[in-house]
Amino acid sequence: xxxxxxHDHPAPDDTDCSDALAEIYxxxxxxxxxxxxxxxxxxxxGCNPCxxxxxxxxxxxxxxSTRARRDAVPEELRIRILERLTMxxxxxxxxxxxxxxxxxxxxxxx
Numbered sequence: 819x820x821x822x823x824x825h826d827h828p829a830p831d832d833t834d835c836s837d838a839l840a841e842i843y844x845x846x847x848x849x850x851x852x853x854x855x856x857x858x859x860x861x862x863x864g865c866n867p868c869x870x871x872x873x874x875x876x877x878x879x880x881x882x883s884t885r886a887r888r889d890a891v892p893e894e895l896r897i898r899i900l901e902r903l904t905m906x907x908x909x910x911x912x913x914x915x916x917x918x919x920x921x922x923x924x925x926x927x928x
Contacts, residue, residue: 833857833858833860833861834861835861835865835867835868837858837861838858838861838862838865838868838872839868839871841854841858842871842872842875843875845858845859845872846872846875846876846879
């Protein structure tokens, strides 16, 4: 068995470092098939450099998620946006400066 980076690896038909690292994000997102997820997990279990990269990416996502929650949009702005979206989806108002609403004649100039 060929050793790619002087560390233990599963059998070559399982996966290699470049495959595992290329799929870290899809693995973290849960978007892999069960079979592919098992292959990547097997590789990570036996490859310290890849598991370190995986751990870094997983921790980075946690930091970003935590930071994003802390910098949340003010409640008043969220309410205004939701109200505006509701009006738009009901056809109650055009966008700012869009002219007449649907079904209304254009305003006459004096």
